[in-house]
Amino acid sequence: MANNNTHNHWTHAHQTQEHWDIFCTVVDNYGDIGVTWRLAKQLAREYLIAVNLWVDDLNSFSHILPTLNPNQAIQHFDGVTIKLWDKPLSLQYHPGSVLIEAFACELPTEVIDKITQYHHSTALTAPLWLNLEYLSAEDWVDGCHALPSLQASGLKKYFYFPGFNEKTGGLICERDLFAERESWQSDPSNRDGLFQQLGLKGIGVADTVISIFSYETEALASLCQLWQSATTKVHALIPIGRSLNSLGSIITHPGQVSPGQQFTYGNLTIHILPMTDQLGFDRLLWSCDFNIVRGEDSFLRAQWAAKPFIWHIYPQEEDYHLIKLRAFMALYCHNLAPEIADSWQALNLAFNEASENDIKQYWQKLELANLPLMHHAQKWPIDALNDTDLASRLVQFVKNS
């Protein structure tokens, strides 16, 4: 449960400003809810905004917030009021100053009816209505960010696009995150302590540690085969979930493994991780030498970890996700030496295209360039952030609207 002192602090904060509502549909277990939960916490903590986070699947949410009770309709954590979004809506919706539909989710009719009623009232003001969209590095985002979406009812909804330049809505990044990461990474005992806490055994100082949080792909099995005959020991840290589905050729019955188990094949040891909360996940990324991440939330956290990574992007029809991947890679590699940039991009493409031979070839090629890639990964977060994070820009956008 929430810490009592913290709770009192937030209760006071909630009395200072009109509240915001964020609606989130849990689609892929941890992606959408991961982003909205981080945003809600940051708005509450750094801007003292009272936030209601409406979530349609508290069970999934509880995987990244283990203290959440999936059977309780209203709960308070980190200054955020978490509310169950059931259908029809059991809890009453009271419009605040801002209403955010995350990732184009369909708001409940009760909510639409209420804000329409406010819009047509002379005495009441409808909240500023935003659709918080997915993150993309594509050019078109610049032209669509902050545009209104005219509704038949006369209400306006604004499309808010996260992004990597000043024309977009920015990237989610907590104010103290980089300082916390640097502090963590400057003391090796933090990493050792975390690995111990996770029950990881046999990891030496010189070993290579790789975290894996991907969708299914044959490329992962290929990498694992390669790592078995690596010149140094490799430890692959994999949580229960979709990555393991691809390792049927390596682990017998990957669906039946449990956290704490480890499997050694040559120089590769696969460690099965327990599920962790967001802070634990950040620390895991900070502690590994290389991270394989997926979707949107972990993708951004891997960038903030300042470590080299592979992005397994959510697959889209007609391979459209590869356009998004290439747009990001072009941006990421802008200041990277061409030969390293080429190998890193080819590695990411091979992983996303499940190209079993290419993934091995480019992993081996990239290992030689690990140090410059590491330096680039350390510099990138500053460049990507462009001075301001998403929550700051969002608060400013609301003020200006």
Place this chain on the structure above:
Amino acid sequence: MKTAHEIRPGNVIMLDGSPWVVQKTETTRSGRNAAIVKMKLKNVLQDSSTETTFKGEDKMDDIILDRLDCTYSYYADPMYVFMDSEYNQYDVEADNLGDAAAYICDGMEDICQVTFYEGKAISVELPTTIVREVIYTEPSARGDTSGKVMKPATITGGGTLSVADFVKTGDMIEIDTRTNEFKKRA
């Protein structure tokens, strides 16, 4: 009702009690295959324009106004003049044609639909597929025949679009006017 994804330049949609001519549409993809449609709209009653964004699945009233099959006749700045089968002429403001203007050219025989609001011609909708000649494009660089590698091309009338790498100057090509995309060689 149509979804935003189905709306095309020349359609007239009703928003907050006002009819808006759709001048331009641009569809892109967000996460999880969701479409985002950016539109340029012109308010028929107030003569004001706006850019706006919709989810691809957003539903909107596509107003059925009077329409007539017409062919393009000539351009008298700033009006495009269209003619029906009985030789009646209708002036449409260039601004109201939006992206469709790029496909208007002398001698075109496409049957277009001119839309009327309170007796005034307010927009023109082109056929879904039109055929135009490529008047200039760079020669193929890679000899690609898959159609996946694209390059810019200028077509009759001066409009530009991306075409497959195998297309040559002088080729006739099919264009989807809903998306302004190259379909195939005609």
